[in-house]
Amino acid sequence: MTKDDQPGSTLPRRQLGRALRDAREGSGFTLERTAQLMEMGKTSLGRIEKGQNDKVRLRDIEALGELYELGAERIEELKALAQQMATKSWWQASRHLLFPGYNTYLGLEAGASRLLFYQPLVVPGLLQTLRYAKAVEHQYLPDETPEDVQRRVDLRIRRASILTRQRSPASAEFILTESVLHTVVGSHAVMAEQLRHIADLSTRANLTVRVLPFSASIPAGGIAVPPYIILEFPADSPRFQAEPPIVYTEGAIGTMFFEEPEDVGRYREIHAELGGAALDEQQSRSLLRQVARRHES
Numbered sequence: 001m002t003k004d005d006q007p008g009s010t011l012p013r014r015q016l017g018r019a020l021r022d023a024r025e026g027s028g029f030t031l032e033r034t035a036q037l038m039e040m041g042k043t044s045l046g047r048i049e050k051g052q053n054d055k056v057r058l059r060d061i062e063a064l065g066e067l068y069e070l071g072a073e074r075i076e077e078l079k080a081l082a083q084q085m086a087t088k089s090w091w092q093a094s095r096h097l098l099f100p101g102y103n104t105y106l107g108l109e110a111g112a113s114r115l116l117f118y119q120p121l122v123v124p125g126l127l128q129t130l131r132y133a134k135a136v137e138h139q140y141l142p143d144e145t146p147e148d149v150q151r152r153v154d155l156r157i158r159r160a161s162i163l164t165r166q167r168s169p170a171s172a173e174f175i176l177t178e179s180v181l182h183t184v185v186g187s188h189a190v191m192a193e194q195l196r197h198i199a200d201l202s203t204r205a206n207l208t209v210r211v212l213p214f215s216a217s218i219p220a221g222g223i224a225v226p227p228y229i230i231l232e233f234p235a236d237s238p239r240f241q242a243e244p245p246i247v248y249t250e251g252a253i254g255t256m257f258f259e260e261p262e263d264v265g266r267y268r269e270i271h272a273e274l275g276g277a278a279l280d281e282q283q284s285r286s287l288l289r290q291v292a293r294r295h296e297s
Contacts, residue, residue, distance in 0.1 A: 012111075014051035014243055016081040020061075021049040023068040038063060056082045105248050105255065108231050110162065112170055116230040116271055120177040120212075122185065123194060125156045126163055127174065127201060127209075132194040133157060135186030163207060171206040175274050178213045181291045188295040195292035199285050210278040211287050219277040226251060230267055 024034055031049075035042040038060070047053050048060075058079050065075035109115070117124050123132060133153045137144065144152070162170045176198075184191055202209035212219070226249055233243040247258040247267045258264060279287060 012081045013053065013056070016056065016061075016078060017049045017051035018243070019078060019081070020064055023064070023070055024049075027068040029068070034064070034067065037067060058082060104257070105229075106159070108233075108246060108248070109159065109229075111233060112162075112231040113168075113234040114232040115170060115172045116232075117172065117174045117228075118225060118271060118274055119174070119180060119227050120225070121180065121227060122183070123176070123180060123198065124174060126160045126172065127198050128156055128160075129190075129194050129197045130157060131190045132185055135190055139185065163201070163204070169206050173208040173210075173275075175210050175212055175271070175278055178211055178287070181211065181288065184295075192292045192295040195288045195295070199288040199292070202281065202285050202288070208281060209284055209288070210275065210281060211284040212274060212278045213287075216277040219273050225270055225274070228267060230264070230271065 024031070029037075031046060032042055035045045038045065040060075048056055061078050061082055062075060065078060070078075115126075117126075122136060125133070128136070130153065133156045134149065137149045137152050163172055181191075181195060185194075198209055201207055218224070229248045230245055231248065232245045244259065244261070245264050247264055249256050249258070258267065278284070
């Protein structure tokens with residue numbers, strides 16, 4: 001994995017926290033008793049187990065490992081995760097440009113092995129062309145400086161490398177409503193270029209793009225479904241279980257993460273229902289190119 005492809009600290013800290021929690025529970029210690037023995041606050045220990053701390057001291061990991069009677073090899077693995085947490089992600093220099101919660105999402109996106117998207121409004125960032133991304137930024141953030149707009153656009157374009165990198169590209173499935181194809185962002189020329197780009201990307205083995213046509217009416221039980229992304233994660237080693245999947249949603253006033261199995265399961269059901277109403281891959285690709293020609297004319 002190249003330096004630019006390395007996952008952000010979000011995923012390692014979640015893996016470390018889960019591993020420490022499982023080790024504590026497996027050893028029969030309560031959170032309160034462990035905090036007492038470690039001479040740290042219960043809240044502080046709870047934050048570590050929930051993956052909410054940006055940094056965890058290596059000596060605390062060693063002490064917890066010894067308390068839980070973990071082997072030396074296991075303790076070294078946990079320390080290695082803590083060191084990954086301390087690695088600065090490539091997007092950290094642009095943190096001031098990110099909406100609350102989005103920095104966390106980027107850390108998870110960078111480490112995901114599979115992503116499932118539903119987007120009824122705009123082309124998802126991972127599929128956007130340079131000109132489309134610039135048009136989005138100018139339209140929704142008109143008061144931004146040209147320099148900040150360019151940084152945001154660079155961030156969007158660079159993120160897309162997780163789908164096209166040579167080594168272990170993430171797999172992704174996109175469901176776009178037909179309105180996304182017809183909504184003019186920037187200009188008709190920008191839209192024609194954007195739709196052809198999506199059609200070309202959809203021929204990659206690791207990508208699936210399907211269009212939910214106007215004729216599908218309102219699937220998913222007749223409810224209005226907001227944009228969402230389901231993220232799935234690999235296990236970094238045989239000693240670590242894969243992180244459970246997460247659902248990320250965003251709206252005008254903030255972002256939300258859903259982690260409970262019932263919530264994630266419901267989103268999977270919704271995704272399956274939307275997929276069942278969408279055009280197949282070939283039909284979707286043909287529609288993308290057909291609408292691109294309309295924009296050109």
